[in-house]
Amino acid sequence: MPAFDPAKQPADADAARALLDRVLVDTEAFGPDVRRSSPFESRPGRWPVLDADCVWQTSGLPPGVLATRTRYFHIPAGDGRGRVRISATVTVHRDPSGSGWETAQAMEEVLRCPQQVLGAGERLQNLWGASLYLGEQLNGWTEDAFSESGEYVGEEDGGPHPYVWSQGQFGPVTMAVAGRGAAGVTAQAVRALVVQGTSRMMLQAHGALAKEG
Template sequence: MSEGGHRTGPAASSAAVSSPAGQRGPGDTTARITVDPARVPTTRSSALDLVRAITAGPDSYGPGYVKRPPYESDPAAWPVLGTDCVWRQESLPGDVLATFTRYSRLPASDSRGEVRTAATVTLHRTVAQADQEMAETLEEALRCPDQQLRATERISGLNSVGSGYGTNGNTTADDYLLEMGTYDDPALGKGASYYVWNQVRLGPVTIAVVVEGGKGFAQGDLLTVQARAVAGMETKVHAELGAQK
């Protein structure tokens, strides 16, 4: 997925992704997490204030993480995965009220390479539109298991799984997606390192966290860092929007 956390766009199919029998997943908008409608922003300026307040920074991942330039995204930009499996920036789609990303990193140490992270929060106009983003996200990993992020950065061998509320241990979000693969950037040294990405939906809000690298870190280490940041942002969504099960 894009390091900025988005997966939707004109190149993606509009078909909902089905889940195994008896399991709810992306494409099923049955509400499990409800928000207070009076607290959901309706203008782009107020929506941007909300997503800024929720988006994780360096202190959300653990000790030693710092800001990575550029630290904050352009809120008018929307990464889109093309038919050639290359990410590009396009203008914000009409169904999105606001989106925001912060970039962090854990500097390399003597024995371990640099870890890069990005956290994104997006507020859609409706729950159905947020759910459509989740469905397209799951589908895109199947369409493009190998993706070009930037000129020298690639992710490969992607595998994704979606879990609706109440399945596979998901008891905190309407939908949960996990994607894993390998990340390669010559600037970080030779050879690929682990890549993990997680996106969840709570009503009209989607939260995404990606963790890339570094050499010497086990995949489980990155998943722990990722889960910490996602849980912190879920807590903020509950506080800001009065979300409840």
């Protein structure tokens, strides 16, 4: 894993948004069956917050976050399976300590709320998470690795279906991919999509922020 170059730390929101464009993946990162969803990207300047009742809300960006963006994808239903949904998120912090705190907060959230309400008749249940520092067990790809697994249930999609989420960090950047399965789709298949997306974004973050040589 290369070293982060502090000279490449984005200094303001404009530079952070330019970095998002370099790190975020598109459909080709996941395979030929994946399509862009509508809406394709999240609204700028919004930040997800898990409230005291374990319900996801949105607010403005925290002071330590320069920019964040989420892209939404899906695999259409067909061939005996339902629709698979994927989201990819990249966040740029003002310094590397912010990305570390974000990863720690993700672990706190799953411990506090193993059942979470997404809104619009959707929820996550039976969640569990695991966090590994660089070098622990099989983590050789990120400074801190955080993964979350459980079940997704939705009024439109039914369920419960497999749910997998993975987050990594490099310097001031965190990158995460979430996958929601469907009827006829295994947890292993969802996890493979998540790994493809996070691996690609980590490589692109290295290309944008690593020391040369």
